[in-house]
Amino acid sequence: MFYSFHFYCIYHLINMKSSLTLLCLVVWVNVDASSAQTVCRGPLPNVPNARVTEESVKEEYKEDDIVLFSCNFGFVPAGRISYQCKKNKWVVLRQGKCKPKPCELPDETANGHYNIHAGDDFVFGAAIKYTCNDGYQMVSKMDIRTCMVSGWSNHLPICEVVSCVPEATDGRVVVSGLPDDDGVIQYGHELRFSCPNPAHQLKGNPQVVCAAGGMWNSRFPTCEDVTCEAAEKIKNVNVIGIPQNNTMKYGHRLQFECSNSKHVLKGESEVTCSTNGQWSHSFPVCDEPKDFCGPPPHLMNGDTMGGTRERYRNGESVHYECQKYYILDPPSAYKTCRDGIWTRLITCLKPCTVDEQLMNTHNIQFKYPPEHQNKLYAEHNDHITFKCTGQHRLSPANVDFRQQCINGFMNLPHCQ
Incomplete structure (x- = not known):
């Protein structure tokens, strides 16, 4: 409420002769303030x-x-x-x-850590992401937690140790490094693979490691049949023994002869498909005859009988013998000088060595132990019989107790 004033002036005529008189009045009026x-x-x-x-x-x-x-x-x-x-x-x-409403400091998770995923601080709307340490994997469905009005969303993620499940293998592959009693295979654990049969070769990585996510870093290898390839046609040489399907597995033999009767074979007249798909010797060639040979070739794990010379006439022979425990194949073998080339394939077959330390890893011992020996050398083709130690029993699907030595290799039974 405020006040305003107004002037009112009245002109009054007193008489015709007199002057006019001006009468003014001041009137104060109340005015409503809301209108202004x-x-x-x-x-x-x-x-x-x-x-x-x-x-x-x-x-x-x-x-x-x-x-x-x-x-x-x-x-x-x-x-x-x-x-x-x-x-x-x-x-x-x-x-x-x-x-923004703050949240309490996030909880740490065992075997893991977190980082800010969204936002700059632990306040409303911010999000954190949990990550497991190396060797551990997330078993929770949610790895992100968000700061809400009531606190952090979701449950605290859980990290468990990474474990891998072995893949199935056939009976050809030998796996070493598996834990006893089917124990857990943890992150970083390595398995090794081999093919004990010389007629097989390993296809794939020989070592496989348990990696992140419970996955193996490589597929398990397999043992495939060893096969050798035939060489291209050799000039003046006839090859005997190539099958119709052209597939030559471990142990397959090829023989060679000269197509020209006046030529002589330089090299081995017979080769064998051996380990890793390689032939035991280079393929021979046929050439005109020569009268002399140089010194006889060296024999692995063996030597010549008697002394040697620098020069041998065509037709002369040299006999060989193997070291102790090695078996000469063929027996009483010799090489002959033929047109400047020493002919005939000779091999010293390896023995098998079985000692106490090796048997302890398999929980086995000799059934018929040798006298005064903790180590046994078994010659090629010899048999050894084993038995389990203590209360151990032969593992299921394992090899028999009686095993044979084949050129330095012997399968050993395993007891658990």
Whole structure:
């Protein structure tokens, strides 16, 4: 309510002869203030992460009206926030802020760690991602936790040790490194593979490692039949023994002869498909005859009987013998000088060595132990019979107790 005044002037004529008299009055009038008051129009102040309280919402805001703000969901106030209508404008009364609601420090998980996945701090809306250490794998469905109003979402992820399951193998492959009693194969554990039969060769990696995710770093290898390839046609040489399907496995023999009767065979007249798909000797050639040979060739694990010379005539022979425990094949073997080339294939077959340390790894011992020996040398084709030690029993699907030595190799039974 405020007051205003008005002037009222009256002209009064006293008489015709007299002058006019001016009479003025001042009148004070009450005026309603609402008809002249200022109003704040337009949008309300924009406060980040805050909204106007319900009790402050009006259709029209007049002079000196106050608007209060409250923080949005997930945010907490840092001081009160209010504005006042002054001369058609909003003026700050209290300039607080709405900050994201903080979460407690996240829990650590055993055998793992976390990193901030979204956001910059442990506050509302931020997310963290858990990762397992090397050698461990996540068994929880969720690896991300988000800071909510009530705290961190989801359960604490769990990291368990990585383990691998062995792949099935056929009876040809020997696997070493498997834990006893079907124990757990953990991350980083290595298995080794071999083909004990010389007629087989390993196809694939000989070592396989348990890697991340419980997966092997490579597929298990297999033992495939050893095969040798026939050489291309050799000039002046006839090859005997090539099968129709051209597949020559371990132990297959090829023989050679000269197609020209006046030529002589230089090299071995017979070769054998041996380990790794290689022929035992280079293929021979046929050439015109020569009268002399040089010194006789060296024999692995053997030597010539008697002395040797630097020169031998065509047709002369040299006899060989093997070292102790090695068997000459063929027996009483010799090489003959034929047109400048020493002919005939000779081999010293290897013995098998079985000692106490090796048997302990298989939980076996000799059934008929040798006298005063902890080590036994078995010659090629010899048999040895074993038995389990203590209360151990022969492992299922294992080899028999009685085994034969074949050119340095013998399968050993395993007891558990």
